[in-house]
Amino acid sequence: MNYLISGGETADGTQQDFLIADGKIVKVGANLAKADAIQIDATGCKILPGLVDLHTHLREPGREDSETVLTGSTAAVVGGYTAISAMANTNPVADTAGVVEQIFRLGQEAGLCDVFPIGAVTQGLNGENLAEIGAMANSAARVRVFSDDGKCVFDPLVMRRALEYVKSFGGVIAQHAQEPRLTLDAQMNEGLISSQLGLKGWPAIAEEAIIARDILLAEHVGSRLHICHLTTAGGVELVRWAKSRGVNVTAEVTPHHLILTDDQVVGYDAVFKVNPPLRTQTDVDALRAGLADGTIDIVATDHAPHPAEDKDCEWQAAAFGMLGLETALSIVVKTMVESNLMSWSQLVERMSTKPAEIAGYSEQGQSLASGSVANLIIVDPSATRTVDRNKMSSKSRNTPYHGMILPAVVTHTFYKGKLVLSPEGVHQE
Amino acid sequence: MKNHLLSINDLSRDEAVAILATAAELGRVSEGGQKKLPTLRGRAVVNLFFEDSTRTRISFESAAKRLSADVINFSAKGSSVSKGESLKDTAQTLQAMGADAVVIRHGASGAAQRLADSGWISASVINAGDGTHEHPTQALLDAFTIGEKFGLATYDFSGLKVGIVGDILHSRVARSNVLLLKKLGASVTLIAPPTLLPVGVEQWGVAVSYDFDAALKNLDVVMMLRIQSERMHDLFFPSAREYSRAYGLDSTRLSTLKPKAIVMHPGPMNRGLEISADSADSLQSVVLAQVTNGVLVRMSVLYHLLAGASNS
Numbered sequence: 102m103n104y105l106i107s108g109g110e111t112a113d114g115t116q117q118d119f120l121i122a123d124g125k126i127v128k129v130g131a132n133l134a135k136a137d138a139i140q141i142d143a144t145g146c147k148i149l150p151g152l153v154d155l156h157t158h159l160r161e162p163g164r165e166d167s168e169t170v171l172t173g174s175t176a177a178v179v180g181g182y183t184a185i186s187a188m189a190n191t192n193p194v195a196d197t198a199g200v201v202e203q204i205f206r207l208g209q210e211a212g213l214c215d216v217f218p219i220g221a222v223t224q225g226l227n228g229e230n231l232a233e234i235g236a237m238a239n240s241a242a243r244v245r246v247f248s249d250d251g252k253c254v255f256d257p258l259v260m261r262r263a264l265e266y267v268k269s270f271g272g273v274i275a276q277h278a279q280e281p282r283l284t285l286d287a288q289m290n291e292g293l294i295s296s297q298l299g300l301k302g303w304p305a306i307a308e309e310a311i312i313a314r315d316i317l318l319a320e321h322v323g324s325r326l327h328i329c330h331l332t333t334a335g336g337v338e339l340v341r342w343a344k345s346r347g348v349n350v351t352a353e354v355t356p357h358h359l360i361l362t363d364d365q366v367v368g369y370d371a372v373f374k375v376n377p378p379l380r381t382q383t384d385v386d387a388l389r390a391g392l393a394d395g396t397i398d399i400v401a402t403d404h405a406p407h408p409a410e411d412k413d414c415e416w417q418a419a420a421f422g423m424l425g426l427e428t429a430l431s432i433v434v435k436t437m438v439e440s441n442l443m444s445w446s447q448l449v450e451r452m453s454t455k456p457a458e459i460a461g462y463s464e465q466g467q468s469l470a471s472g473s474v475a476n477l478i479i480v481d482p483s484a485t486r487t488v489d490r491n492k493m494s495s496k497s498r499n500t501p502y503h504g505m506i507l508p509a510v511v512t513h514t515f516y517k518g519k520l521v522l523s524p525e526g527v528h529q530e
Numbered sequence: 531m532k533n534h535l536l537s538i539n540d541l542s543r544d545e546a547v548a549i550l551a552t553a554a555e556l557g558r559v560s561e562g563g564q565k566k567l568p569t570l571r572g573r574a575v576v577n578l579f580f581e582d583s584t585r586t587r588i589s590f591e592s593a594a595k596r597l598s599a600d601v602i603n604f605s606a607k608g609s610s611v612s613k614g615e616s617l618k619d620t621a622q623t624l625q626a627m628g629a630d631a632v633v634i635r636h637g638a639s640g641a642a643q644r645l646a647d648s649g650w651i652s653a654s655v656i657n658a659g660d661g662t663h664e665h666p667t668q669a670l671l672d673a674f675t676i677g678e679k680f681g682l683a684t685y686d687f688s689g690l691k692v693g694i695v696g697d698i699l700h701s702r703v704a705r706s707n708v709l710l711l712k713k714l715g716a717s718v719t720l721i722a723p724p725t726l727l728p729v730g731v732e733q734w735g736v737a738v739s740y741d742f743d744a745a746l747k748n749l750d751v752v753m754m755l756r757i758q759s760e761r762m763h764d765l766f767f768p769s770a771r772e773y774s775r776a777y778g779l780d781s782t783r784l785s786t787l788k789p790k791a792i793v794m795h796p797g798p799m800n801r802g803l804e805i806s807a808d809s810a811d812s813l814q815s816v817v818l819a820q821v822t823n824g825v826l827v828r829m830s831v832l833y834h835l836l837a838g839a840s841n842s
Contacts, residue, residue, distance in 0.1 A: 288639075291729050291730070292729060292730050293733045294730070295729070295730065296728035296730030296731055296733075296734070297705070297730070297734075298639055299639040299640075299660075299663030299664070299702060299705060300639050300640070300661075300662075300663075301662075302728070302729055304729070368643065368647065369639070369640030369643050369644055369647075370647075413618055414617055414644070415617055415636065415638040415640060415641040415644050416638060416644070417637075417638035417640075417661065418617075
């Protein structure tokens with residue numbers, strides 16, 4: 102199928118038409134015409150490379166009641182993602198070549214976007230014994246990113262060995278920075294609100310202490326470190342310092358930590374329960390500034406679906422996590438672009454180019470040049486929509502934005518030249 | 531007044547004073563020989579207790595019965611709750627049974643608010659202690675007792691100095707008392723080792739002291755908090771004896787109190803740990819008055835929530 106996208110503009114505002122054929126962008130220019138192509142009018146819209154998520158919980162295998170690779174892929178393309186990265190904390194854990202290959206194959210069967218499995222750092226996320234990292238790297242899934250996300254690789258020796266080990270194939274360790282002893286039974290950010298609500302506090306230091314340690318470890322062994330979901334002003338400072346020293350560290354921030362604060366916890370609605378927790382406005386401001394100046398390299402969703410019964414309960418009993426894929430772009434536009442902290446080109450850098458580069462996804466995050474694989478999206482920046490938790494493409498409904506009016510609507514998603522999302526809906530072959 | 535009593539924050543100063551004034555009136559009626567009133571006849575009050583607390587449950591049960599309400603006691607132990615039934619299912623069951631008020635005690639902070647806000651139930655919800663969050667009726671009965679002992683019939687506590695001593699970090703009693711005492715004009719000092727004070731306490735609008743002896747001599751009210759046994763092994767203080775030496779109300783400290791100062795404790799007391807036996811049984815101790823007043827205050831709360839303004 103051939104497509105001609107006309108009338109739209111690229112991230113930097115240049116008017117460009119795009120001709121897509123045989124899975125690739127075959128022609129880019131002004132006023133293109135091709136009679137036998139399907140015409141898409143993109144007047145007033147942005148044409149951007151497909152977004153790339155480095156942090157997605159797809160729950161399959163094990164918790165198919167909350168999400169599957171297929172439903173997660175569907176949510177992804179609705180949100181403008183053409184590549185997502187399945188975190189390893191499934192059941193069984195993605196700690197062997199067999200499991201990562203299964204997830205990779207499920208992604209290909211779904212066929213809506215690239216699904217790249219992330220491998221566990223330690224066996225069963227136990228924090229003690231290294232998983233078969235090499236076997237996962239050499240498997241059909243070609244795993245390059247390893248993480249025990251949900252749990253911190255706490256033991257400094259295990260972390261050191263993991264950082265060293267992945268050097269042989271250019272891998273990266275994505276750390277969930279959470280000092281376990283300082284966060285025993287922790288429920289929310291430690292501060293005024295936690296003191297008033299009587300919820301056990303989760304101090305910023307518990308995150309920052311691990312970030313600082315791992316920066317020093319990565320520097321010492323000359324390896325590559327990625328910090329998952331940075332949430333504190335102090336963490337931003339640490340990463341800024343590390344980069345000034347030339348340490349090979351990258352960092353991500355989630356959309357929800359760019360917009361929500363611990364004030365949301367008043368009322369005890371567990372939809373706002375998330376790990377790491379929502380912090381203060383000071384932290385939000387520092388995260389936005391860090392993302393704008395490039396200290397924080399990328400936005401990653403930490404899309405974490407949970408069934409209703411795990412959220413519709415008392416705070417302490419609820420699961421951690423919130424949906425992200427379908428709203429990420431809108432939240433970044435709202436917090437970063439509409440506030441003039443970032444340009445659309447910088448948004449593309451943080452949500453597509455750079456995440457693909459960190460993870461080594463070679464066909465993703467490419468410039469929209471003739472010859473590139475046609476992973477691209479059309480975004481109407483002037484359109485708005487009201488988030489409705491009952492109309493999510495995800496199998497779960499735990500979005501923290503229910504009822505909010507958000508800017509920027511993804512109207513079309515192309516994955517390898519296939520139209521997988523249009524205003525008519527998601528198209529699965 | 532709102533439909534529920536979940537936090538002292540739900541009450542304006544006037545509403546709090548109205549509850550206390552009604553409790554005083556109920557006390558006078560009771561002393562006049564009328565122990566039981568027909569006010570809530572035909573109404574069902576459910577005591578939903580997910581945590582053991584015989585004293586609080588009996589106090590609420592007694593309060594409801596003295597207003598002629600039907601009382602259903604639902605305790606988590608030995609019921610379906612212990613088999614993994616969720617708060618939601620329990621709430622919906624109570625709703626289906628026609629509860630007019632649910633008195634909930636739960637180990638999780640915010641459980642009472644979840645019950646009230648989630649649309650599972652239309653009954654009035656009264657928080658009888660939720661985790662380490664709040665215990666509003668305890669604060670009300672404490673304020674009632676202070677008003678009674680100091681002869682402050684309008685509950686204007688301006689100039690009154692109240693010290694709350696002990697495990698502030700984990701205390702729902704302390705949180706509710708701080709809110710209510712401030713509302714009523716008292717000046718509050720929290721006295722505890724730094725490990726048992728929450729991060730953020732500096733923004734509560736109260737004084738904080740680590741030195742019990744220095745703070746003690748200025749106090750009109752000394753409110754002692756129970757030290758839970760599970761805190762002993764969690765690094766909050768080196769040993770029970772060291773805690774007791776620094777923060778226990780022993781006979782030496784008792785003797786330095788102002789003559790008219792009163793000693794309070796929400797119970798149950800650890801005699802010999804946070805309070806010595808002679809302090810607990812001294813003439814300055816109002817512990818038993820707190821228990822008596824607890825019933826009156828809970829009657830008043832039930833009355834205000836269920837009988838409503840139309841009957842008053």
